[in-house]
Amino acid sequence: MSLLKLDTIEVALGGNTIVNQVSLSLEAGEIGCLLGPSGCGKTTLLRAIAGFEQVADGGIWLADEQVSGGQVRHVEPEHRGIGMVFQDFALFPHLSVADNIGFGLRKASQGEKKARVAELLEHVGLEGYGPRYPHQLSGGQQQRVALARALAPRPRLLLLDEPFSSLDAELRESLATQVRDVLKAENITGLLVTHDQQEAFAMADKAGMMYRGQLLQWDTPYGLYHRPAHHLVADFIGHGVLLRGHINQQGCVETPLGCLHGEHFGNAGVGEVVDVLIRPDDIVIDPAGEREAKIIARGFRGSHFLYTAQLPGGAEVLCMAPSHSEYQVGSQIRLRMNLDHLVLFHAGYCTTA
Amino acid sequence: MTLSAVKQSTSNHAANGSSSRLSRFSVPLVAGVICLPLLVVIAAFFIGIVSPEQREVLQHLWQTVIGEYVRHSLILLVGVGVLVLVIGVATAWLTTACRFPGVSWLRWALLLPFAMPAYITAYTYAGMLGFEGSLQTWLRVTFDLSYGDYWFPEVRSIGGAVAMLSLVFFPYVYLITRAAFIEQSSAAMEAGRTLGLGPWASFWRIALPMARPAIATGVTLALMETLADYGTVHYFGVTTFTTGIFRTWYGMGDPIGALQLASILMTFVVVLMVIERSSRAKSRFHSAGRSATRTTPHQLKGGKAWLAFAVCFLPVLFGFLLPALQLAWWSIDRYDIWLQPSFWNLVSNTVILASIAAVVTVLLALWLCYGKRRMPVPLVRSSVGLATLGYAIPGVVIAVGVMVPLAWLDNRLIGLSQWALGYNPGLIFSGTIFALIFAYAVRFLSVSIQTVDSGLTQIRPSMDESARILGLKPKEILARIHFPLLRTSVLTATILVFVDVLKELPATLVLRPFNFNTLAVRAHEMASDERLADAGPPALMIVLAGLIPVILLSRAMGRRKADEQAAHAVEPKPEEIYEPVKA
Numbered sequence: 001m002s003l004l005k006l007d008t009i010e011v012a013l014g015g016n017t018i019v020n021q022v023s024l025s026l027e028a029g030e031i032g033c034l035l036g037p038s039g040c041g042k043t044t045l046l047r048a049i050a051g052f053e054q055v056a057d058g059g060i061w062l063a064d065e066q067v068s069g070g071q072v073r074h075v076e077p078e079h080r081g082i083g084m085v086f087q088d089f090a091l092f093p094h095l096s097v098a099d100n101i102g103f104g105l106r107k108a109s110q111g112e113k114k115a116r117v118a119e120l121l122e123h124v125g126l127e128g129y130g131p132r133y134p135h136q137l138s139g140g141q142q143q144r145v146a147l148a149r150a151l152a153p154r155p156r157l158l159l160l161d162e163p164f165s166s167l168d169a170e171l172r173e174s175l176a177t178q179v180r181d182v183l184k185a186e187n188i189t190g191l192l193v194t195h196d197q198q199e200a201f202a203m204a205d206k207a208g209m210m211y212r213g214q215l216l217q218w219d220t221p222y223g224l225y226h227r228p229a230h231h232l233v234a235d236f237i238g239h240g241v242l243l244r245g246h247i248n249q250q251g252c253v254e255t256p257l258g259c260l261h262g263e264h265f266g267n268a269g270v271g272e273v274v275d276v277l278i279r280p281d282d283i284v285i286d287p288a289g290e291r292e293a294k295i296i297a298r299g300f301r302g303s304h305f306l307y308t309a310q311l312p313g314g315a316e317v318l319c320m321a322p323s324h325s326e327y328q329v330g331s332q333i334r335l336r337m338n339l340d341h342l343v344l345f346h347a348g349y350c351t352t353a
Numbered sequence: 354m355t356l357s358a359v360k361q362s363t364s365n366h367a368a369n370g371s372s373s374r375l376s377r378f379s380v381p382l383v384a385g386v387i388c389l390p391l392l393v394v395i396a397a398f399f400i401g402i403v404s405p406e407q408r409e410v411l412q413h414l415w416q417t418v419i420g421e422y423v424r425h426s427l428i429l430l431v432g433v434g435v436l437v438l439v440i441g442v443a444t445a446w447l448t449t450a451c452r453f454p455g456v457s458w459l460r461w462a463l464l465l466p467f468a469m470p471a472y473i474t475a476y477t478y479a480g481m482l483g484f485e486g487s488l489q490t491w492l493r494v495t496f497d498l499s500y501g502d503y504w505f506p507e508v509r510s511i512g513g514a515v516a517m518l519s520l521v522f523f524p525y526v527y528l529i530t531r532a533a534f535i536e537q538s539s540a541a542m543e544a545g546r547t548l549g550l551g552p553w554a555s556f557w558r559i560a561l562p563m564a565r566p567a568i569a570t571g572v573t574l575a576l577m578e579t580l581a582d583y584g585t586v587h588y589f590g591v592t593t594f595t596t597g598i599f600r601t602w603y604g605m606g607d608p609i610g611a612l613q614l615a616s617i618l619m620t621f622v623v624v625l626m627v628i629e630r631s632s633r634a635k636s637r638f639h640s641a642g643r644s645a646t647r648t649t650p651h652q653l654k655g656g657k658a659w660l661a662f663a664v665c666f667l668p669v670l671f672g673f674l675l676p677a678l679q680l681a682w683w684s685i686d687r688y689d690i691w692l693q694p695s696f697w698n699l700v701s702n703t704v705i706l707a708s709i710a711a712v713v714t715v716l717l718a719l720w721l722c723y724g725k726r727r728m729p730v731p732l733v734r735s736s737v738g739l740a741t742l743g744y745a746i747p748g749v750v751i752a753v754g755v756m757v758p759l760a761w762l763d764n765r766l767i768g769l770s771q772w773a774l775g776y777n778p779g780l781i782f783s784g785t786i787f788a789l790i791f792a793y794a795v796r797f798l799s800v801s802i803q804t805v806d807s808g809l810t811q812i813r814p815s816m817d818e819s820a821r822i823l824g825l826k827p828k829e830i831l832a833r834i835h836f837p838l839l840r841t842s843v844l845t846a847t848i849l850v851f852v853d854v855l856k857e858l859p860a861t862l863v864l865r866p867f868n869f870n871t872l873a874v875r876a877h878e879m880a881s882d883e884r885l886a887d888a889g890p891p892a893l894m895i896v897l898a899g900l901i902p903v904i905l906l907s908r909a910m911g912r913r914k915a916d917e918q919a920a921h922a923v924e925p926k927p928e929e930i931y932e933p934v935k936a
Contacts, residue, residue, distance in 0.1 A: 052818055078824045090815035094837045104823030153823065 001064055003028040003189045004049070004157055009058035009069065011041075011048045018044040020213035021058070026157075026206060028063075031183060031190040033204035033221075035197060035236070041213040042193045043087075046159050049191065050084050051077035063156060083155030083188075087162045089146040091134040097121075097145050098130035104153040120148040123182050140171045147179060151186060158183065160192040164199060176202040197237050201225075209233050227265050231345045234277045239306065239318050242275035244347060253342055256315040257283075257291055260337065266344035277343035280306060283319040285327070289336035293317070295327050309333065376724030377733060383721060384736035387795050390754025391619075391746060397609070398616035411613050418597055419617065425511060425593045426621065429579050429586075432515030433522065437575045440519065441526020442568060444665050446556065449534040452650040453658040459665040461907035464524050466672030468899030470856045470873070471521045472584025473892045476880045477676035478517060479588070480683070482508040509589045517585050520672040522578050526571035528906070533567030533636065534560060552651060566636035573629040580621055581747035583859035584877055594618035595749045595859060602863065608757055615750040626745050680896060683889025690890045700894065703871040706786060707854040710793040711847045717794060718801035718846060722809050741799035748796055752863035755792045759783035788864045796860065797853050801846035808842025848901055855898050 002025040011019035019041045026032045034042040047053045048068065049060055059069030062082070067075040083104075091100050098117050105113045121127050124144035134142055143163060150158055163179070164172040180203045183190045194200055200207045201221045208218035209232070217229040228234035231242065245255035247270050252259040255276055268274045285307075293309035296316070304320045307327065311317065319335065327333055401407045447453075448460045466474075480486055482505075489505055492498065507513065537560060545555035583595040594614055602611040653661050690696050717740075725737045743751065759782040770778050782788060812835060820830045858873045865874065872891040879888035 050818070050822060052821075077818070077821045078826065080822075082822060084819065084822045086815040086819055088813060088815055090813060090819040092816060092820075092834060092838075093811070103820070106824060149819075149823070 001028075002026060002061075003030075003063050004032075004191065005061040006045075006049070007059050007061070007069075009045075009048065009060060010056045011044050011053050012056045013044065013053070017056075018213055019048065022210075022213075022215045023058075024206075024208060024215060024218045026189055026191060028189055029184070029187050030205040031180060031192065031203055033192045033194060033200040033207040034210055034215075035194060035200050035207060035224075036210035037236070038195060040210040042210045043161055045210070046084075046161055046191065046193050049157075050082055050159055051075060051080050081153075081156050083150035083153065083158040085143075085146050085150045085158070085160045085163045087165060089134075089142045091142055091146055091149070093134050095133075096130065097126070097132050097134070097137070100134065100145055101130075101148045101152050103149060116152055117148075120152055123151075123185065124148045125178070139167050140175060143167060143175060144178075147182065151182065151188065154186070155188065158188050158190045160190065162193055162195070164194070164196070172196070172199065173202060179203065209236055211236075226341070226343075228277065228343060231275065231277075234343065234345070238279060240277050240279040241317055242345065243278050243315055243317065244273070245276050246273045247271060247344075253344065256311045256313045257317065257335070257337060260339060260342055262339050263341040264344055265341060266346075268344045268346060273347040274344040275347050277345070278317050278339075280318040280320040282337065282339045283309075283317060284336045284338050285319055285321045285325075285333050286336040287334055289334035291335040291337075293333055293335050295329050295331050295333060298327070298329060307333075309335065376728045377730070380721055380724035380728070380733045381736040383717060384740040387717075387740045387743065387798060389758060390751050390792070390795055391742065393754040393757055394612060394615045394619055394750055397612035398619070401613050401616065407609065407613070410607075410610050414601075414610060414613060418592070419614075421592055422594050422597050422614075422617075425586075425591055426580065426618075428511055429515060429518065429591075429593065430576050430621075432512070433518045433579045434572055434576055436515065436519035437523040437526045438568065438572055440523040440668050441571055441575075442530055442561070442564075444523075444668060445527050445531035445534055446560070447661045447665055449531055450556070450560075450651055451653050451661055453653040453661045455662055455666070456650075459662075459669065461903075461910065462669045462673075463527050463665060464903045464906055465669055465674075465900075466521050467524045467906070468896050468903050469521050469673060469676055470584065470858070470895060470899070471518050471578075471582050472588060472858060472880075473680070473876065473888075473896065474521050474672070474676045475514070475517045475585040475588050476876070476885055476888050476892065477679040478508050478513070479880075480679055480885045481675065482506075511589070511591045514585050514589045514591050517589075518575075518579050518582060520668065522575035523668060523672070525574040525578075526568060529567045529571040529574075530564055533564040537563050566632040569632035570629055570636065573625045573632070577622060577625050577629075577745050580618065580625070581749075581859075583747075583749055583862075588877075588880055594621075595747055598749050598753060599859075599863075602753065608753070608760075611753050612757065615747075615753050618747060618750060622745050622747070622750075626742075629745075677896060680889050680893045683886040684893045687886045687889055690887065696890065699870055699872060699875055699891065702869070703855060703873075706789065706871060707851045709786070710790050710797070710854045711851040713790055714794045714797050714850045715801045715805065715843060715846045717798060718805045719843070721798075721802060722806045725806075726809060737802065741802050743795040743797065744799040746796065748792070748857055748860035749863065751792050751795050752860040755788055755795070755860075756783060756863060759788050759791070785866055786869070789861065789866075792860045792864055793850070793854050793857065796857070797850045800849050800853060804842050804846035804849060805839070808839050812838050845905060848905065852898050852902050855895055 004024075004026040006022055006024050008021050008023050009019060010017060010021060022045060024032070034045065036042045044053060048055055051067065051074065054074050055068045057069070060067050062080060066072045067080055092103065095103065098121075101117045101120055102113045105116060108116065117130065118127075121130060124147055126141060126144055126148070129137070129141065129145075134145065137145065147163070160179070164175055167175065176199050179190075190203075192200070192203060204221055206218065207221045207224055209216050209224065209230075211232050217224060217233050219227070219229075224233060225238050228237065234240060234242070243255045243257060245253045245260070247253050247268060248259070249270060251264070251270065252261050253274065253276055254260075257278070260276060266274070291311065293311050295307050296310045297308040299306045300323065301320075302323070304322050305326065307319050307321065309317055309319055317335075321327070401411045444459075444463050448456055448463065482488055484500070492503065492505075496503075508516075541559055541563065542555050545559045546552075550558060581595070583599070586593050587596050587599070594617065598611045598614045598618070601607050601614060684691070721737045721740055725733055760780070763780045763783045766781060767777055767779075770776055782791075816834060817830055820834050821827075825833065855871075856873060858877055861871055861874055862877070865871070870878075872894050876888040876891040876895065879885070879891070
């Protein structure tokens with residue numbers, strides 16, 4: 001039984017279809033993540049799950065109970081048992097931290113409320129902050145209060161709308177892991193919206209990328225990176241280039257990097273012209289490698305350099321090397337392929353992107 | 354998610370309730386009623402062009418008085434414009450960028466002239482500088498002179514009026530320009546310094562041009578008040594449109610002529626409004642940079658420090674302290690007035706009237722602002738915008754625009770009632786305080802809408818949704834989130850309107866029911882009868898009440914400073930990162 005199931009839902013706002021035919025599911029305790037550029041419909045999808053938007057078609061089920069679409073039409077947000085952390089945190093400025101966190105605990109007795117608030121303050125590392133007011137907290141602290149407030153009523157599902165976007169980069173990553181730990185500790189299913197793939201990788205069991213209202217792929221983060229089902233996914237997630245090639249009779253893909261062997265992903269057949277996804281980690285700089293290339297640009301990434309190398313035919317690829325073995329721009333190198341599978345797209349897709 | 358999509362989504366969500374359908378109709382309706390006086394004046398303008406009979410009236414006015422009105426109005430506008438510009442910008446810059454003795458209290462003291470209605474300042478200066486006044490008396494006694502022996506500037510002149518109005522209205526420029534200077538990124542100034550400009554050159558070439566839209570906004574507001582002024586010019590015997598409308602209305606009993614004059618005055622106002630709106634729009638771009646650091650104020654020493662002190666202190670002295678002292682003196686001199694029950698009767702009359710007007714206006718503002726929040730469609734939003742035009746319209750124009758349709762309505766009602774019931778109900782609308790309340794609502798709705806709206810935008814839609822998802826029903830959200838968060842701004846709006854009504858003179862003079870007086874009207878009557886000292890106690894009451902908004906303003910200035918310091922200490926607050934979505 002999935003805890004959250006969306007079946008081909010559509011959401012329209014002001015006559016425009018913002019979310020188009022999206023289906024996905026999350027098991028209880030899993031953390032899902034929706035990635036995508038701004039304006040792709042991911043926040044609207046989240047709001048539809050929360051019950052702030054109506055679905056035009058399709059249905060939403062929470063633990064096998066339909067909450068949107070079909071016969072039920074629309075269950076109001078306050079009756080869905082969902083928690084939500086807002087992008088701007090939406091803390092109530094006139095209430096103390098403790099009152100903010102206890103806000104959703106309306107049926108609990110005073111004692112229970114106090115205990116739960118104390119427990120959550122400890123969970124999010126804000127012991128002793130109960131009597132303070134939101135404006136006395138830093139951004140990261142406000143974020144954790146917003147999380148604690150959403151978790152307090154023990155929702156079945158927690159929705160997080162770009163929860164870290166207003167915070168510093170360093171703070172983001174530590175908070176993302178912290179949020180993941182708290183969700184796992186409380187055994188709460190989570191669905192996060194972000195445009196930051198590092199955040200998604202750090203938190204998610206399942207992730208998907210949305211583009212123009214459509215969910216292009218719903219997979220594990222590993223799957224999104226290594227087996228992108230769409231060239232836009234390949235482009236948006238991680239570094240990499242698409243190399244033009246064609247599949248010969250042996251099923252080998254002939255590219256400027258040579259004839260590439262490996263398990264095929266994608267539905268291209270023998271004889272077709274394809275684009276092959278080449279990630280920097282698919283290529284090793286090796287003096288014994290069979291391909292020649294010239295370094296035309298490099299970027300220092302701390303632990304390693306990211307080089308742009310030009311192949312004799314003019315095609316460019318990205319490759320990495322640890323930063324203690326440094327190559328100058330213009331120097332000749334040799335490349336060795338380290339591919340175990342090939343991600344193929346029908347050629348020409350990328351020109352439409 | 355794009356901003357437009359956010360807006361759409363909130364509206365979509367809001368569109369579910371029947372209350373939002375109600376706001377779709379009621380908000381434009383309320384706005385229409387509020388705009389009625391303005392429409393009447395505009396209609397008069399067009400009728401004046403179209404109908405031959407009216408054209409004759411207009412022609413007569415042109416031949417006789419309008420030239421003089423226009424000339425006087427232009428002198429006032431140019432004089433006041435230059436003076437408020439110089440005083441306002443100089444004080445704003447000195448109190449922002451420099452440190453000198455007294456600067457911390459001068460920062461708020463420069464707002465004190467706001468507490469003085471221009472006509473009251475005029476009475477006090479007439480008292481101080483007139484022939485019978487203390488200064489001239491002292492001169493005559495000391496130098497043993499008599500009338501005609503010496504030259505003394507006549508305060509009751511158009512120059513005097515320019516001085517009075519400038520002394521009272523320069524805080525508009527000061528306040529808005531100072532806010533702009535504070536908001537300016539110090540990086541821009543520092544960039545100028547690294548590019549080789551000295552402190553003076555960077556003021557002229559960077560700070561001042563960047564603040565230009567704000568300065569323009571401040572000056573146009575001061576000029577709108579100048580055009581609206583009736584009490585000062587009337588008392589000083591300067592004929593302008595406002596006094597002309599009065600004379601035509603009362604002296605000649607010619608409402609149509611008064612309307613025609615009002616419509617010409619409105620063309621001046623419209624020009625100012627266009628300037629004001631466009632400079633406000635510009636200042637939004639100019640303050641794009643969000644600066645965390647401020648340049649430390651420049652420490653002035655010796656003669657420069659004294660000069661800076663004098664530049665900032667003299668406007669306070671002449672704009673507030675001297676007039677206030679004069680009022681206090683009159684009030685002590687005529688202490689017997691304080692003991693008369695008729696005076697306290699007048700006070701309670703005024704307080705009741707101002708309270709009713711304040712409550713009605715704030716309720717209207719709440720209705721319109723909530724309507725806009727629930728139903729942010731173009732029709733509703735532009736209706737709310739229309740309802741806030743009144744601040745620019747001179748009180749006397751509003752009064753004429755209110756009186757004409759209400760008198761027409763009353764006459765129809767009387768006719769109907771006599772025909773059906775054989776009974777004359779009297780002037781139900783135009784002869785009661787209804788007309789006054791209506792006019793006050795038109796004039797002061799924008800003050801309360803701005804205040805309420807800024808309170809309401811603090812309650813971001815996500816807070817409503819957050820409360821909703823934590824299990825609250827919409828009604829409970831009102832009680833537990835909106836009420837506590839809006840309380841302060843509603844109270845502030847009520848106080849602001851209350852005090853504005855207290856100070857208001859021309860509309861009250863036109864619309865008050867027979868034998869109904871307010872403090873402002875009494876002060877005006879006493880001064881017009883040359884019983885200046887008797888004007889003291891009511892004027893002092895008005896000024897004391899006028900201090901309340903000044904205190905609120907200076908506290909708001911202080912709060913902003915505290916926020917800045919807090920922002921240095923911790924990370925930026927979310928409300929500083931996300932510009933509230935201005936509907």
